[in-house]
Amino acid sequence: MAYRQPLCIVIRLPNVTLPQAELEAALGRCLDRYEPTRDRASTYAQIDIPGDRDQWAAALDYVQALHDPVQRLVQESLIGRPYLDIALTFPPSAGSRSLTIPTRLAAAAGEAGMDVEVSVYASETD
Numbered sequence: 001m002a003y004r005q006p007l008c009i010v011i012r013l014p015n016v017t018l019p020q021a022e023l024e025a026a027l028g029r030c031l032d033r034y035e036p037t038r039d040r041a042s043t044y045a046q047i048d049i050p051g052d053r054d055q056w057a058a059a060l061d062y063v064q065a066l067h068d069p070v071q072r073l074v075q076e077s078l079i080g081r082p083y084l085d086i087a088l089t090f091p092p093s094a095g096s097r098s099l100t101i102p103t104r105l106a107a108a109a110g111e112a113g114m115d116v117e118v119s120v121y122a123s124e125t126d
Contacts, residue, residue, distance in 0.1 A: 003102055007087040007121065009049040009059045011066065011114070015080030016043040023079070027069050029062075045079075059084065060105045067112040074113055083115040089123035 010032075016023060020034045023045060033046035047066075049059045063084065073079045088099045101116060109116050 003056050003100055005055050006099060007089050008051060009055050009087070010085050011047040011049070011062060011082055012085050012117075013045040013047075013070075013079050013082045014042070016045050016078070018073075018078050020045075023073075026073060026078075027066060029066070042080075056102050056105055060102070060108055063105065063108045063112050063114065067108070070112055070114070081113060081115065083117050084109045085117045085119055087119045087121060090120050091123050 013023075014037075016034075018026065020031060023034070024030055027047075029047055031045045032048040033044070035044055036042070037044050047062065049055055049062055070079070070082055074081060084105075086099065086101065099118065101118075106116060
């Protein structure tokens with residue numbers, strides 16, 4: 001089954017207590033964002049899923065690769081529960097919009113302890 005591609009997919013890591021270099025080493029990945037939260041009580045990090053190929057397949061690869069390190073970091077209270085944020089656009093002419101998340105990705109995210117969030121952004125084009 002061919003799935004419609006989302007606008008983008010990111011992995012968000014809330015309540016980070018590790019320095020950026022240590023978090024990147026623990027995850028085996030570079031971070032695309034690492035910044036304090038608004039209240040400055042903790043840090044927020046983000047990993048962007050590459051959009052240069054099928055984003056669903058890329059997201060599955062990332063989630064599977066991060067499964068063990070994410071679970072360890074959550075158990076050690078070094079990060080909060082991460083989530084997969086899937087963005088889609090909603091053009092003004094549409095009465096509704098839906099997006100199917102592939103079963104394998106949803107299952108892998110759940111097994112890794114990641115919630116799945118869908119963000120909807122208004123767009124000016126259909």
